[in-house]
Amino acid sequence: MLWDLVVLLVFGGIVGWVIWYWYRASKEVVSQVEVSNPGGERGTALLVYHPGRRGFLHSVVQAFAGSLVSGGWRVEITTASHQAPTDLLGYDLLVLGGPTYFWTPVRPIRAYVRGLGDLEGEPTVTIVTGFGSTGRSKSILEALVQEANGKLVNSLTFFKLRPNDEEDPRPNREVAMEMATRAGAAISVSHD
């Protein structure tokens, strides 16, 4: 009887903690739009992301953004909130990032995409992160972009626990940063 109670309390505590963490991690984060390389002549990229709780998604998005800046882009970056820009006139590239919770991209990034309306062929990159099971989450974000008439130019996934590159012995996070940097450098958009 006592053991039943102990098991119930431990199990309930774990479930409660997961729900609490998920609730906190899914709350909209409002931030200013930060501009990097204002004179960038390659075009203007808008990066909208939902930061995770422990910084992995944030670091990956910053690596991607840094690479765009090095490649001559003007970069505007902000978090997915009701204050993030929704008028995409003047942006040559849209980058959307969000962590995966329960096989789904976090709510604020989904809400942001749904609030954009018709993307009118806007070149778009999606970035999802997760421990290692992100296939469904990646597909959901891709589908949201395509349903909104966005032009998906790349869809990236980075893992926190599963190796990002089986062949690379360096710490997984380091590998993810380098892959994000390479992906940013490889972005090329056509204006058709």
Ligand SMILES: Cc1cc2nc3c(=O)[nH]c(=O)nc-3n(C[C@H](O)[C@H](O)[C@H](O)COP(=O)(O)O)c2cc1C
């Ligand atoms: C409640 C909860 C559910 C999660 N569900 C998944 C999942 O379904 N698939 C997955 O790959 N990662 C999952 N993760 C891991 C997060 O996606 C990962 O922590 C996040 O992408 C990046 O972490 P950070 O930015 O908070 O450091 C989950 C994490 C938590 C806390």
